[in-house]
Amino acid sequence: MPPDAPADPEATRWARVAEAFDVVADLPREERPAALDRLCRSSDGQPDTALRAEVESLLAADAEATTGTDGLDLGAHDAAVLLDDGPIVGERVGPWRVVREIGRGGMGRVDLVERADGAYEQRAALKRLGLVAPSRVRRFLRERQILASLDHPGIARLLDGGVADDGAPYLVMEYAEGEPITAYADRRGLGLRARLRLFVQVCDAVAYAHRHLVVHRDLKPSNVLVGERSTPTVEDTPTGTADGVPPGARVALLDFGVARLLDADADDPLTVEGPVAPLTPGYAAPEQVAGGPITTAADVWALGVLLYELLTGRRPIEGSTREAWAEAVRTTDPRPPSGVADSTTEAKRLRGDLDAIVLTALRREPEARYASAHDLAADLRRYLAGEPVTARAPSAWYRARRFTGRHKTAVASAVLVALAVVAGGATTAWQAREARAAAAESAATADFLAGIFQGADPTASGESLLALDLLERGARRIDAELAGQSAVRAGLYLVVGDAYLGLGRPDSAVAFAQRALALRQSDGAAPDAVEAVRARLLFARGLYPIDPTGAGDVFESAVADARATGDDALVLDALETQATLAGNQVMTPQETVATLEEAVALCRRLEGEESPRLGRLLALLAMQVASAHQHGRSEPLLRQALAVLPAETEPYERSVVLLDLASLLNAMGRQDEGAAAVDEALALRRRVLGDDDVRTAEALGVRAEVAGDGPEAAERDARAGLAITERAGNQTIAIEILASLGSALMAQERYDEAAEVYRRRFERVGAVLGTDGTRYAAASGNVGRALHAAGRYDEAAAAWDESIRLTTATYGAESAVVASTYLAAGHTAAEAGDAAEAGRLYREAFDRSRAFDASSRTRAHAAMLHGRALLDLGRAEDAIGPLRSAVEARDVLSRPAHRVRSESDDDRAVALLGEALLATGSPEAAVPLLEEALPALVADLGPDDDATRRARRALDRAR
Missing domain, CATH: 3.30.200.20 (Phosphorylase Kinase; domain 1)
Known part of the structure; x- marks a missing residue:
């Protein structure tokens, strides 16, 4: 492009x-x-x-x-x-x-x-x-x-x-290259477990669409393509693997929602011929054939057909003619997959759990199927993990057998089964009741969701219903239709509230979370501490955009309640949500780090060292330790995250961490390493998302920031990324890329252009993100820097005044950001020849930095500049204190602040301290300092730099 x-x-x-x-x-x-x-x-x-x-x-x-x-x-x-x-x-x-x-x-x-x-x-x-x-x-x-x-x-x-x-x-x-999933699995010779893992990817995509209130209505192999986009090729691994999906295999579902568009008024069941609704014989659900409401349950049926075909090579219901098939699908229950297997071995592998899973998806009554594609995928994941599935009644024998399968070396099968039978299955009886209750809730939920998706009902209008319309209609019906089912109502309140939050309606999310909490506490409702915690978390998530501080209190309460349940998985959810959303807005950086450290430890224990969730938590922790000034920890944490997010199975999550690592390495002055990281991230996003996705644009923006191939290439990357965001209408990512474009223009000394880019970014941040946040205040500083570089000092001074006002209001008067802004404003005043104003601004910066940690670079830099200003005003004795503190922090001053060092602050501080000591009558103390600093200044800045000449003159006077 x-x-x-x-x-x-x-x-x-x-x-x-x-x-x-x-x-x-x-x-x-x-x-x-x-x-x-x-x-x-x-x-x-x-x-x-x-x-x-x-x-x-x-x-x-x-x-x-x-x-x-x-x-x-x-x-x-x-x-x-x-x-x-x-x-x-x-x-x-x-x-x-x-x-x-x-x-x-x-x-x-x-x-x-x-x-x-x-x-x-x-x-x-x-x-x-x-x-x-x-x-x-x-x-x-x-x-x-x-x-x-x-x-x-x-x-x-x-x-x-x-x-x-x-x-x-x-x-x-999007043009998706690949072949139908059934053909792909056969050609690659995939085994049972590999086919299931590939199919779970399909379910995840369908579940995502359902959460956004879009039903496919025509799922079939030709609409489910599999391609391979990683480094390994088909020729590299011609036979696939028996237990895993080949590296780089990517599922792509086609034609989502197209069937809905082709349906003239959503009022006819078949478009095999004539004026009828889109449908593919062999894959359409019974209710589609009968002209009933088309809901998410229709997609669950089609997924069941697809899974049946993937496992057995044939469809569950056939017909010699279209009419015969249509009659059979309305009246005939399919045979279990094991009943049509080609061999006894295959039949044995399918019999039991897989038969139950497939037949649950293929029940003729929509409300009897899995409530969602997510639930179908969850059961398949349980099967793959050797855990009990919900598609069958959990007997003591069944649970014992599944437990034994997971722990063959730890428990003798005969002993475990005997204990389960002799003990009367006390524990498993409770689990069975729990599973039956969950199944009842799931069925009721499926029935209710079918009503929400009545937009395709033949008695309803042909007009499409927008997502909010569907939610509002469903919300109104919960109490009317589920009055006697408290658990289902409470669960649906949370589902609807979460959907409202995703659609930008936090106030509605809060209201439904409150209703769920009230219902759990009302007479006749079974107490459920776990669901109460989930309701509190939803309440806090909805409250956060409205009242961050209040949300912080609710998060803290939810975490405490989660701990009280003894459910570590729930505690992990609560900690992760609290740290991700609230973070430094309502907690100190140190508190956020502690929260994430606990979440990481819990995740390691519950999900293991290879959990993708662990990788995401480690990456989040890496960013937070930087906010807590624990800079040395960030890189190791990011590299740990990469180790558990392989490109083959977690390409997108890996790309997120790589971009964070690239920015960090670039800030540390390791530009080549940062460029390598961002190049890998960009390649992953292009492979997974394509060239025209806004997340690919985001990666281009980071590559422009790193500028590994020079400022001209950085400018090209930034403009390419901006073009993508403009087409997509994504202002948030465009804001980030504008910063990279400004940096590229600055590096090319096109300062006037950079100033306009930064001004445009500043205005866009205000319009998109608001004028009272940290992003707006931070964006104001770039305008001042570009105007300063362009020599437009009066305009730059006005820009710095605005930036000081914004950063003070946002970060507080004693913030390092405010101190840095005063320093930058002082540079502008100095360049403009106003020494008195520069001295005032440097003093403001130094005063605000006194409370900073001794290792603070901002404090050290402010001390050096304030000392130099005092020295220039003839106040050498007053300058010694600030300059001595700057020299003591020379190890900090020698570390690059953002990109590559532009001046040797440590050597300048040493030389200025020597000059001050000389001016106060201590040449014996001054000479060693000046003799130490001068050669370093010549080497770093050159013999004709102002700082070098100043040090040489002082040394000549001392001698």
């Missing part, structure tokens, strides 16, 4: 059209002209007649559709558009050019496309939707925004969308 690729103007234009249409279409006709006047304007406030014409054409088409298309048979026409009227090679569709056909099927033709406008290089998959009826364009515009919000490594991302010249909407998806 070109480094300065601009945002795609056509995509931006279409986004404005869609936004305006979506607002105006909901207004009464008499209010539309005023709204169009307001919305259809250019950036300088002038009327945009072309934009208005586009919006008005969509409004006219929508009006025509509501009056002139009722009763038309649109399905056959749509199918013809999809299969016969698709683009031809070389044709342009929006900003894309068709390269070749990839394939076609029941949802139409898919073409490989590339950017045709030269904005940047990218290939993608373009799918034209047969939505030529104007009544369906409006819903397409809304649905597209929901689909674009899906951001998961296992889901092919929606990159673009629009309406072609013939009026047919199209989607442009």
Whole structure:
């Protein structure tokens, strides 16, 4: 991609059209002209007649559709558009050019496309939707925004969308290379456990989409591709592994939500032929065939079919014709996978747990299946770990046998089983009751969630329901429909509250956490200390953006309550949440470090040394020890984190730690090592996320910060990253990259340009993150530095005044940040020739640094500059104290502060102290200091530097 690729103007234009249409279409006709006047304007406030014409054409088409298309048979026409009227090679569709056909099927033709406008290089998959009826364009515009919000490594991302010249909407998806999961597993010769681990990745991606209120509705092998993007290739490992997924194998789910878009009004069960809803025979759930509500349970069924096929090589329900299959899927229960296995050995491996898991996903009643894809994945993880699964009734014999399987060397099977039987299974009876209660709650939860997703009910409107609409409708129904099921209601309150928090509604999250807590304490509700802690944690998470201090108190209470339960796993959750969210905002750095150290120790004990969670905690601890001024600990902790986050299985988490390590190494002056770390992180993100993901842009920004290939390359990286963020509309990451761009321009001595970049960043921080946070105050300082470097001293002085005001208000008067800002302002005054003002500012910095630790670099630097200012004012005796303290900290002064040292502060302090002693009549003490400092200054700064000449003159006087 070109480094300065601009945002795609056509995509931006279409986004404005869609936004305006979506607002105006909901207004009464008499209010539309005023709204169009307001919305259809250019950036300088002038009327945009072309934009208005586009919006008005969509409004006219929508009006025509509501009056002139009722009763038309649109399905056959749509199918013809999809299969016969698709683009031809070389044709342009929006900003894309068709390269070749990839394939076609029941949802139409898919073409490989590339950017045709030269904005940047990218290939993608373009799918034209047969939505030529104007009544369906409006819903397409809304649905597209929901689909674009899906951001998961296992889901092919929606990159673009629009309406072609013939009026047919199209989607442009991430082009995922690979082969269907079933074909991949067969070709690589994957064993049972490897197939299960690969399938769990599929479940995780589906579960992510469900949490964002998107149902796939057409899961099948051709929509679940597996590719390999790590260093090992197919040729390197031709036979795969029996027990593990091949290195670099990545699942990519295609067409999420496309079936919903193709469904004319979500009111017909089959689109095998004619005007019917999208469906693939063999994979569709019974309720889809019967025309019932399409919910997350339909995806659970399809996952069950996919798992069945992955394990046995055949589908659970077949039919000689489509009609026969449709009848069978409504009336027939599938055989257990073990019953169709090719060999006795395979049947034995499938019998029991795996039969139960698969058949639970394939129950004809939606409410009897797993409540979610997450629950299905959780049961498979239990199976892989040798733990009891929830898909079968847990008898004493069963639990004993599973325990024995995990601990063969520790417990004799016969003894364990005998004890379980003779003792009457006292413990396992309780566990069985617990599992039955959990199963009942799960079934009730599944039934309720089916109601939330009634947007596809044939009796409901065809209009799409936005995420908040669905949540609000579900929230209203909890009390009405689950009045007698307190445990389910309390659990759902937490689910809904967590979803509200994810959608930016912390106030609603707090309200639902309070309701869950109140329900747990009410008459008739079973006391559950664990759930009460989880409710308190949700309450604190929701309260944090509103009242950080109050949230800190709740976090502390939740951690104490978690400890009281004796559940170490819950304590770990509470500690991790507290440290991650509250952190230094409501705790001291030392308290945050202590919290994380306890979490790390618990995680090691509970999850082992290879836990990815351990890696994340170690990385978080590495950042916090730096805040606590325990700088020597950061690098070892980050390297420990990398050791438990291998690229093959945890590529994204590893990239996060690598970027932190790169920034740290760069700050320590180890630029080459930092560049190597950021290059690895960038390669991982490109492999996992693609070139146009905002997280890839983030890595480009860090590479620009490190500038391992020089400032020109850093500028190219920063501009490439900014182009990605602009296209994605991600202001937060853009803010970070602007800082790197400013640094690159400063390194090229393009100071005026850097000043404008830093000013733009400062304004954007205020607009996006607010003006009362630390980021805003910190951003103000960069403006002053760039203006100083440009020689615009008056403007720089004004910028420093603003920065001093902001940093003092944010960090407190005695902060190191405030002291550093005074020092920088003093440099500007000195360069401008105002020695008195420079002396005043240096004194302010020194006074604020007196309380700092003796090893503080800021304190040492302030002492040196304040002493020099006093010396220049003829107050040599007063200068000796500050200068002596600076010399005593010379080991600190010799350490690079951020990048590579620009001046030898320690040698300058020694020379200035010698000069002060000479001025107060102590030449015998002054000469050794000056003789020590002068050669070092010549070597480091050169013979003609001001500091070198000053030291030489003092030594000449002393001699």
